Amino acid sequence: MTMIWKTHSEEETKEFAEQLGRLLTAGDVLTLEGGLGAGKTTFTKGLAQGLGVKRTVNSPTFTIIKEYMGRLPFYHMDVYRLEESDEDLGFEEFFHSEGVTVVEWSQFIEDYLPEERLDIVITQVSETSRTISVTPRSPHFEQVCKELDS
16 A cells, blocks of 8 residues: 655655654664655655754765664665675664664665565655655554554
8 A cells, every 4th residue: 555645845845754754663664766856865854853863964875874863773775886786785784773774776675675664755746846655564664654644
C-alpha cells in the first residue's frame, strides 16, 4: 500500500519529513529515491530535524556515509558511486544499529537492504511542488504512515 502526499514548497517538504523523523525509532531504515533536484537533500534535512540533529546536513556524495547525532544516531548514505561496485562496506551494521538510516540511490545496494523498511520516492511536479510516495514494508512502517496521515 503506497501512500502519496503532495508538498507545494521546499518548506512543506522539509516539514513533512520532520514529522516523519519524529516518528522513527532505533533500527529504522528508509530508502530515498528521486531525480536530481527532486528534493532528496531537503527531505533529509527535515528528517534530521525531526530526529533532533543540530548539525548542518548535506549530501554525502563523496563520502558515501555521514553520521549525525540527535535523539538517535542518524546515518545518511548516498550510494550512487557504488553503482558498479560489489564491495561490502558493512551496511548491515548500520541497518541493524540503534540509529536511523536513510539510503539514497538504494537500488545500487538492493541485496544488502533489509526487507523491513520504508521506501520513499520524491517526484518533482513543478519548480516548487513535489509528490512524495511512501511504501511501508513492515507493520511498524504501516503504523508510522497512519500516524503521518492523521
